[in-house]
Amino acid sequence: MAGLYIHIPYCQKACHYCDFHFSTQLHSLNDMVDCLLLEMELWRKKWRPKLLNSIYFGGGTPSLLSPDQIGQLIRKAMEIWPLAHAAEISLEANPDDISEEKLWGWRQAGINRISLGVQSFFEEDLVWMNRSHSSDQAFSALEILQSGGMNNTTIDLIYGLPNADSDHWKKNIDTFLSFKIPHLSAYSLTIEEKTVFGHQLKTGSLVQAEDVKVESDYMYLCETLANSGYRHYEISNFSLPGMEAKHNSAYWGGQTYLGIGPSAHSYEKDRRWWNISNNTLYINKIRKGDLWWEEETLTDMQRRNERLLTSLRTEKGIETAHLFSGVKGDKGFIKELNSLIEQSKLVENSGVWRIPEKHWLVSDEIISRLIIG
16 A cells, blocks of 8 residues: 655745744746655656555645646546545645535545635634634535535644643633544644744744643644544544545554655655755756755654654554664663653553553654664
8 A cells, every 4th residue: 555645835825833844935836736746656667566555745835726637636646546446535625625516526636535624713813824814714614515525624723822722722622522534634833944834933033832831732633533533643633533644644653655846855665765855946847857865765764763753653552673673772762661651641552652642742752762773
C-alpha cells in the first residue's frame, strides 16, 4: 500500500500561525496544475507502488481548485498507478470555498473525504488568526457537506489560544459533537518563528497561553470525546470506530508515499526526498525536466529514530524489537528509558511500548530522550 500527496501551494489569505509553503498570488495556479500533472507523468517509471490506498490534496488551500482541475489530477493518478477499490481520496477545504455546486463537482471527480479547516466557531478567534472564513460560513459549510451526503468529513480545531477563555474551547467541542462529525483533528496553537504570531511573540505584543491552560483544554478534549465514543488514535486525531484517516495513518505506520508539488515530501524504504519550496522554480524545472527535488539515504539508525517519532505519536505504540534496534549496550539510552518508566511516561504491555495519553502533550520531549545519534 502507498499514498499520494498533492500539494496545492495557494491561499486567499495568510493565517497568522501558518508556516507551510504557500502563496497568496494566484496568477500561476493554472500553470501549477499543468506542472502537477507533468510531475506525476515524470514519476511514471521512477515510482512503482503495487497499489495506491489514498490520495490527499493538501496545502495551502486545495479547495481553490475547480472540480475539473481536481478531476484531472485524480484521473492522471489513476492512469499511472493502480488505485485500491476502497481508496480514500481527501480534499482539504476552507469553509468559504464550500458550495453545493462545488461539492457535487468534487464528488463527481472522485473526492470521498473532506477535511474542513474550521479552527474555531467563534468569529473573534477567526479574525485574530486572520482566517479567510467567518463563523457563519463554518456552520453553513458543515450543513452543505452533510446535506450533500459527504459523510466522511473531518474538521480542524485549534486549542490553547492565549486570547480565548476555556469556555470557548468547550463550546467548540460541543458544536463539533452536535454535528456528529466522524473525525476531528485538534491542534495546540504553535507559534512558528517566520509567521505573524512569531513576530508578535518576539516583539512582546503576543504572549503564549500558559501551560496549565493548554493542558486543561487538552484534557477536556480527551475526556469529552472518549465519553462520546471517539477513539484517540494519534496525538491530534480522534475518530469514531472505522473512520480513522487512511492517508495520515500510513505516514505514522512508516508506509511509502509520494509527494507531488512544491515543498512536498516523499518516503520509500531507506530513501527520503523533498521538492523545492518555490513555486516559480518548481514550474520552470518541471517544464524543463530539470531535477526538482533533493534526497537522502537513511541509515539504519535514522530509520529506527523515524519509526520511533511516528509510532509513539499513536495509540499503537512501538514494538520492543524496533525500540531497541541498534541500541544494545547504549548506557545513555537505558538510563533515559528507565527514567521514563519510573515517571510512568512510557509503559510496556505485551511487547509494545506506548506513551500514556495524559503525557501525549509532552511526547516530543519524551521521544527526544529515546533518540540515538
